[in-house]
Amino acid sequence: MAYLSRSCFLNNCREISMPSILAASIFSAQRGETMVFSWSLRFLFTLCVTSGICSGLRSGCFSIANIIVVKRLRGRLYYALVFQDISFFDAEAVGVLTSRLGADCQQLSYVIGNNIHLILRNSLQGTGALVNLLTLSWPLTLSALVICFILSTIFLVYGQYQKKAARLTQEFNAHANDVAQESLYQIRTVRAYGTEQKEIGRYKEWLEKLAFVSIRESVAYELWNMSFTTLYRSTQVIAVLLGGMSIMTGYVSVEQLTKYVLYCEWLIYATWRLVDNLSSLLQSIGASERVVQLMDLLPSNQFLSKGVKLPRLMGNIQFVNVSFHYPSRVTVPILDHLCLNVKANEVIAIVGLSGSGKSTLVNLLLRLYEPTNGQIYIDGFPLTELDISWLRENIGFVGQEPYLFHMDIKSNISYGCPKDITDEDVEWAAKQAHAHEFISSLPHGYETLVDDDLLSGGQKQRIAIARAMLRDPAVLILDEATSALDSESEHYVKGILHALRNDNITKRTVIVI
Numbered sequence: 485m486a487y488l489s490r491s492c493f494l495n496n497c498r499e500i501s502m503p504s505i506l507a508a509s510i511f512s513a514q515r516g517e518t519m520v521f522s523w524s525l526r527f528l529f530t531l532c533v534t535s536g537i538c539s540g541l542r543s544g545c546f547s548i549a550n551i552i553v554v555k556r557l558r559g560r561l562y563y564a565l566v567f568q569d570i571s572f573f574d575a576e577a578v579g580v581l582t583s584r585l586g587a588d589c590q591q592l593s594y595v596i597g598n599n600i601h602l603i604l605r606n607s608l609q610g611t612g613a614l615v616n617l618l619t620l621s622w623p624l625t626l627s628a629l630v631i632c633f634i635l636s637t638i639f640l641v642y643g644q645y646q647k648k649a650a651r652l653t654q655e656f657n658a659h660a661n662d663v664a665q666e667s668l669y670q671i672r673t674v675r676a677y678g679t680e681q682k683e684i685g686r687y688k689e690w691l692e693k694l695a696f697v698s699i700r701e702s703v704a705y706e707l708w709n710m711s712f713t714t715l716y717r718s719t720q721v722i723a724v725l726l727g728g729m730s731i732m733t734g735y736v737s738v739e740q741l742t743k744y745v746l747y748c749e750w751l752i753y754a755t756w757r758l759v760d761n762l763s764s765l766l767q768s769i770g771a772s773e774r775v776v777q778l779m780d781l782l783p784s785n786q787f788l789s790k791g792v793k794l795p796r797l798m799g800n801i802q803f804v805n806v807s808f809h810y811p812s813r814v815t816v817p818i819l820d821h822l823c824l825n826v827k828a829n830e831v832i833a834i835v836g837l838s839g840s841g842k843s844t845l846v847n848l849l850l851r852l853y854e855p856t857n858g859q860i861y862i863d864g865f866p867l868t869e870l871d872i873s874w875l876r877e878n879i880g881f882v883g884q885e886p887y888l889f890h891m892d893i894k895s896n897i898s899y900g901c902p903k904d905i906t907d908e909d910v911e912w913a914a915k916q917a918h919a920h921e922f923i924s925s926l927p928h929g930y931e932t933l934v935d936d937d938l939l940s941g942g943q944k945q946r947i948a949i950a951r952a953m954l955r956d957p958a959v960l961i962l963d964e965a966t967s968a969l970d971s972e973s974e975h976y977v978k979g980i981l982h983a984l985r986n987d988n989i990t991k992r993t994v995i996v997i
């Protein structure tokens with residue numbers, strides 16, 4: 485790669501002499517200097533071939549580098565996202581985050597890949613052209629430079645606008661993406677309530693905002709294009725005007741003027757390409773600011789500090805004066821100086837009105853959020869001092885709305901299990917959760933791929949219970965785990981709870997909400 489870059493750099497330097505050689509070959513033909521003419525032609529031909537080869541190799545290498553950069557960016561961003569606090573996900577919409585992972589990462593790769601490389605190349609060619617122009621005639625060069633200066637000034641104004649527009653485009657795109665994702669994900673609710681038109685309207689609202697910004701962006705681009713073309717043509721007219729006058733006064737020769745026109749073309753072309761690359765660079769920077777900010781986020785403190793791993797989790801749980809409000813709703817206290825004592829191997833039930841904070845209690849125990857006041861102790865250790873991954877390995881949790889992954893049933897049951905698992909273990913857990921029978925009746929049994937329509941709410945919940953049972957946890961939390969079960973399954977699950985309570989061999993603390 486380094487060798488290739490060096491060769492391409494040398495080729496770019498050689499390319500700068502092209503207008504000179506072109507003019508030299510034309511005028512050597514006019515003077516009848518066949519040797520010079522044939523040498524110039526050979527040189528030009530070699531330059532054409534090497535330019536083509538270098539350009540092909542360069543764009544090939546940069547496309548590959550781009551693919552690698554996008555892969556790494558996405559990986560790094562995903563890593564940064566996954567290790568954020570849960571409160572981060574309360575504030576950020578999933579559709580917006582997936583948009584950052586997709587289109588925005590792609591944009592950022594253009595900054596790193598194509599643009600910077602093209603900017604360097606065009607700067608080199610522009611500088612080469614300028615040096616050659618200066619050796620030909622400085623008054624003529626000055627006129628070309630004035631035009632380049634005006635072009636750059638117009639571009640600065642336009643570039644600022646483009647950067648802002650790019651950021652808005654990304655924002656509106658991300659919101660449109662979020663609305664579409666939400667509606668499609670909730671399509672059954674949408675259909676049941678007949679809100680298809682309302683959802684289309686919600687999506688269109690963002691599309692309209694997006695179109696508005698895009699149209700303004702296009703108009704700005706066209707204005708810039710218009711200024712550029714006018715100024716570019718002006719250079720040619722000025723060259724003929726000043727150059728013609730200089731020839732008439734004998735200040736420059738025809739050959740010098742020809743070289744000047746060719747180099748001028750080269751300079752303006754390089755300026756245009758440079759400005760265009762800078763403009764898309766600014767566009768990409770505008771679009772990728774949020775990606776960079778997200779990538780720079782440090783992982784949650786929970787993962788940074790190494791906590792204590794106890795030889796065995798007994799399951800003593802103590803809430804001492806715990807108060808809490810959600811970070812997104814600081815004015816709404818959920819828990820206020822709560823004290824709770826659960827002894828190891830106890831089976832307790834937490835009962836309360838809807839919205840009274842039962843699930844919040846579990847969220848705090850799993851350390852998804854930190855209490856705003858007070859302390860939670862597990863086996864006498866403050867929760868914050870324990871190794872969080874170790875603790876979660878020892879807790880089995882079944883939530884109110886169990887979500888199954890798009891994997892086969894066996895993988896769903898063994899999901900996140902820290903131990904080595906055999907097929908028999910998976911079957912045992914499924915039997916404990918009264919799930920074995922319906923799993924066996926599926927076309928591919930435990931190998932059946934789970935998708936949204938395959939299982940009923942109660943069946944999904946039984947698989948989630950099996951997942952928790954398989955870990956053989958020291959603390960088992962069932963957050964309204966029977967809410968989606970039919971009366972027969974509920975009866976069985978209650979049987980499991982009784983069995984857990986009377987089980988004196990497998991000791992565990994059970995919290996039932």
Ligand SMILES: Nc1ncnc2c1ncn2[C@@H]1O[C@H](COP(=O)(O)OP(=O)(O)OP(=O)(O)O)[C@@H](O)[C@H]1O
Nearest residue numbers: 574810812813818837838839840841842843844845
């Ligand atoms: N992530 C969150 N951000 C902000 N507020 C939240 C969040 N999760 C829950 N709440 C609020 O906290 C309060 C308690 O919710 P919680 O889910 O703990 O109640 P619950 O007793 O489990 O209710 P239910 O029995 O209906 O499940 C509710 O007012 C709820 O709106």
